[in-house]
Amino acid sequence: MKDVDVVIIGAGSAGLSAAKVLRSAGLSFNVLEAMDRIGGRAWTSNRHFGVPFDIGCAWLHAADRNPYFSEAQAAGWTMHHHDMNIDHLYYRNRKASEAEEAAVKAADAAMAALLENHSDMDDRLGALLAKGRSSRAAATFCGPMDFGADEDEISIADFRNAADLDPNYFTREGYGALVARFGADVPVELATPVTRIDWDGAGVACLTDRGTLRASAAIVTASPGVLAFEEIVFSPALPDSHMAAFFDLPMGMLTKLPVEIRGSRLGLNAFDDLLVERTARHDIYFLGFPFDLDLMVGFVGGDFAWELSAAGEAAGIDFATDRLCEIFGNDTRRHVGRAMMTNWGAERYVRGAYAAARPGRSGARAALMQPVGERIFFAGEHLAGPLIQTCGGARLSGEAVARQVVAQLAA
Numbered sequence: 001m002k003d004v005d006v007v008i009i010g011a012g013s014a015g016l017s018a019a020k021v022l023r024s025a026g027l028s029f030n031v032l033e034a035m036d037r038i039g040g041r042a043w044t045s046n047r048h049f050g051v052p053f054d055i056g057c058a059w060l061h062a063a064d065r066n067p068y069f070s071e072a073q074a075a076g077w078t079m080h081h082h083d084m085n086i087d088h089l090y091y092r093n094r095k096a097s098e099a100e101e102a103a104v105k106a107a108d109a110a111m112a113a114l115l116e117n118h119s120d121m122d123d124r125l126g127a128l129l130a131k132g133r134s135s136r137a138a139a140t141f142c143g144p145m146d147f148g149a150d151e152d153e154i155s156i157a158d159f160r161n162a163a164d165l166d167p168n169y170f171t172r173e174g175y176g177a178l179v180a181r182f183g184a185d186v187p188v189e190l191a192t193p194v195t196r197i198d199w200d201g202a203g204v205a206c207l208t209d210r211g212t213l214r215a216s217a218a219i220v221t222a223s224p225g226v227l228a229f230e231e232i233v234f235s236p237a238l239p240d241s242h243m244a245a246f247f248d249l250p251m252g253m254l255t256k257l258p259v260e261i262r263g264s265r266l267g268l269n270a271f272d273d274l275l276v277e278r279t280a281r282h283d284i285y286f287l288g289f290p291f292d293l294d295l296m297v298g299f300v301g302g303d304f305a306w307e308l309s310a311a312g313e314a315a316g317i318d319f320a321t322d323r324l325c326e327i328f329g330n331d332t333r334r335h336v337g338r339a340m341m342t343n344w345g346a347e348r349y350v351r352g353a354y355a356a357a358r359p360g361r362s363g364a365r366a367a368l369m370q371p372v373g374e375r376i377f378f379a380g381e382h383l384a385g386p387l388i389q390t391c392g393g394a395r396l397s398g399e400a401v402a403r404q405v406v407a408q409l410a411a
């Protein structure tokens, strides 16, 4: 590894886009990636079902502001616009009445108004929802399923800063494959975790098992979960404001439970949304048969998703399959084929799905946007402004920070 202008840590959406900006500006760089592939949380794999399946991100959110969308279109990929309404709502195995479904829609609208007018000291989303007329189902969608955290663990200020993510699209070829295509021409040192960054002299020295790389600046795109665990040791230590920010942006969890259903569509249409509200916050959402594939893709989020990760894949698959059989009848079992459970919490270099600020701590994002010593910069989904938590947002964050680095090095 030879010394360069900038070291980029991580070859996910943010790191790859940062590299492209540096390259256009004529700076030399090196991208160091801990995993043996690029893409990070954007990862499409054929391994489980013989067709592209997104283990990580799948929805191209905010397509009108998301550069991946036009690239997928230009490449002629198969796109599907997905409006995220609950098409089928169940309370355990009972189908909700039309009146109950209408009440959920009304609760959703009321929640938007409550958020708009909120000025209380209590920054817990759960407290706001408890005050309003919002029903459990509406809360499930915005809490565990969207933010990857239960309502009491979500900051209202943070939630309010996040944009409405319409319009949403899927691509049959896979979002992870799209990010891999975007990054294919970026040189990356794979399987090279950075263990330490020394910044006491001029510039930075990044230590890896394969040697030390020196540069004028570093762009760190590892998740706040990874940074909170001090997978990268900074010497001297980072300011307290930054260390506190890693802790104040804990990783939420979203777990996918795709179950193959062969020879039946369960009376559903492709891309139908089905929400099963249960007790003890053990709710599950299914995306029905995307692109008419033989797949019901289950999702659980928040604390329950962490619980299922601990219980293991077999328990997770049984949970999803049992819910389908409860609703569609035991005969469904003979249609069940392969299944799997994602587990992003066990990925050492990710440690969860995406970050959500603790109540009262939404300022952590602004704190991390401050470079340290004019040479250590942070980027990623957690610093993506209104597009936080999204893959498109991570890309825009990487680009913006790389432009900042270009300006800094030119100064």
Ligand SMILES: Cc1cc2nc3c(=O)[nH]c(=O)nc-3n(C[C@H](O)[C@H](O)[C@H](O)COP(=O)(O)OP(=O)(O)OC[C@H]3O[C@@H](n4cnc5c(N)ncnc54)[C@H](O)[C@@H]3O)c2cc1C
Pocket: 009, 010, 011, 012, 013, 014, 015, 032, 033, 034, 035, 038, 039, 040, 041, 042, 055, 056, 057, 058, 059, 060, 061, 192, 193, 194, 195, 221, 222, 223, 226, 231, 232, 254, 255, 256, 342, 344, 349, 350, 352, 353, 354, 379, 380, 381, 382, 389, 390, 391, 392, 394
């Ligand atoms: C289950 C799930 C579903 C999701 N669904 C959607 C969705 O539908 N739509 C959407 O837009 N977003 C979704 N997301 C979020 C989206 O995937 C992320 O926001 C985005 O991919 C993050 O990109 P990033 O570059 O910020 O981080 P990452 O993708 O995490 O990239 C950071 C990289 O840094 C590497 N790294 C970490 N530590 C080190 C180290 N010490 N040395 C070297 N390398 C290191 C990691 O290996 C990783 O590759 C989902 C995420 C999950 C987990």
